[in-house]
Amino acid sequence: NTHLIPESMARIKSTNFYQKSGKVANEVFSNLGNGVVGCRAQNSKQAPLNAEQKINASGFSALNAEVRYLNPVLRVTFPRDTNGTKWANRFTSVNKKREGVLTTTKINPDTPVDPKKKANEEYTSEIDWTKVLFAAGPLLVPSVTVSKTTEAGETYSVVFTQEANVYEGAYCWTNDRLYGVLYSPDDHFALVKQLRDRGENGVTSISVPSFVKPENIHVYSLAMTAAGKITSNSVHTTLGA
Numbered sequence: 078n079t080h081l082i083p084e085s086m087a088r089i090k091s092t093n094f095y096q097k098s099g100k101v102a103n104e105v106f107s108n109l110g111n112g113v114v115g116c117r118a119q120n121s122k123q124a125p126l127n128a129e130q131k132i133n134a135s136g137f138s139a140l141n142a143e144v145r146y147l148n149p150v151l152r153v154t155f156p157r158d159t160n161g162t163k164w165a166n167r168f169t170s171v172n173k174k175r176e177g178v179l180t181t182t183k184i185n186p187d188t189p190v191d192p193k194k195k196a197n198e199e200y201t202s203e204i205d206w207t208k209v210l211f212a213a214g215p216l217l218v219p220s221v222t223v224s225k226t227t228e229a230g231e232t233y234s235v236v237f238t239q240e241a242n243v244y245e246g247a248y249c250w251t252n253d254r255l256y257g258v259l260y261s262p263d264d265h266f267a268l269v270k271q272l273r274d275r276g277e278n279g280v281t282s283i284s285v286p287s288f289v290k291p292e293n294i295h296v297y298s299l300a301m302t303a304a305g306k307i308t309s310n311s312v313h314t315t316l317g318a
Contacts, residue, residue, distance in 0.1 A: 131200055136179040139202035140169045146265040150258055153269050154212040154299060156306055167213070177208040204262070207313050211258050212299040216309035217242065217249035219275060221257070221298040223314040225291055226282070234282040235259060235296060235316065241276050250302065251276030257283060258297040258311065264289045275300055291316055 107115045126134060144151070144165045155164035162170070172178045181202040220242040226234045237257045243249055253275035259268045266289045272281045285294070294316050300309040 132181045133173075135181050135200035135202045136173055137169060139179065139204055140172055141165075143204070143262065144168065147260065147267050150211065150260070150267050150269040154256060154258065154301075154308065154311065156301075156308070168211075171210050171213045172204075175208060175210060177205055179204060206260070206262060206295040207315075209295075209313070211260075211297045211311040212256075212301070212308040213310055214308035215248055216253065216300045216302065216307055217244070217247050218309045218312050219253075219255045219298050219300045221255065221272070221312070221314070223257075223296045223298075223316060225316055228284070231287045232284045233287065233291065234284050235294070237272050237281045237283070237298065239273050239277065239279055239281070241278050243276050249275060249300070252303045253300045254303060254305070256299050256301065257281065258299070259283065259285065260295050260297075261289050261293040262295075263293040266294075272298070 105117050147168065148165065151164035151168050155167040157163055158167060179202050181200050183200055220240040222238045224236045224238070226236055228234055235257070239255065243251050251274065255272040255275060257270050257272050260266070266286075268283065268285075270281070270283050273279045285291075296314045296316050297311040298314065299311040301307070
């Protein structure tokens with residue numbers, strides 16, 4: 078039989094009772110069958126990153142660190158695109174490219190970039206949550222205002238007030254679903270709630286636990302088609318005092 082193996086892989090004929098596989102030192106062995114073992118050298122050195130690549134890596138790392146807390150939200154607000162890209166990857170990709178979202182600075186600006194150091198050892202990135210998109214798409218953005226009400230006990234409420242904004246011939250429909258998103262980066266508290274449809278006027282309240290400080294909350298609203306495949310861009314709102 079003919080065995081297809083990479084040009085960089087050596088082929089070794091062994092006896093039936095000796096079949097080497099796995100990693101040994103800097104060599105990786107694989108059983109190709111019929112007593113033939115493939116052997117290739119493991120690439121143990123990663124090409125060093127230049128300053129621009131490290132800045133990019135630092136920004137990606139900062140956004141990706143938030144995804145573990147945002148997954149329940151992003152599953153709703155970032156439906157897979159036509160290429161099948163999933164919610165978390167869409168969130169990081171969209172916001173890494175969006176102007177003003179990331180500010181990356183060198184930790185020690187007077188020292189040259191060290192090829193032996195990782196990006197996060199030399200650069201730090203801050204996220205401007207007022208610029209972050211929690212949804213990205215061509216739908217018309219919703220008309221929503223946000224306020225806060227105080228409640229007795231251990232909660233308070235964020236109130237979304239909607240005005241119908243359907244315009245004939247525009248990229249919007251009466252049955253578009255609207256959503257509200259709350260995120261407190263300091264508390265890692267993330268919540269998404271469906272509001273009223275675009276064609277309705279009305280109010281929706283979201284209860285928030287008292288351990289989440291109101292001044293730390295970023296509020297976003299967005300629209301999505303009834304089929305759940307296309308969204309508007311999200312709109313950031315200040316909660317206020």
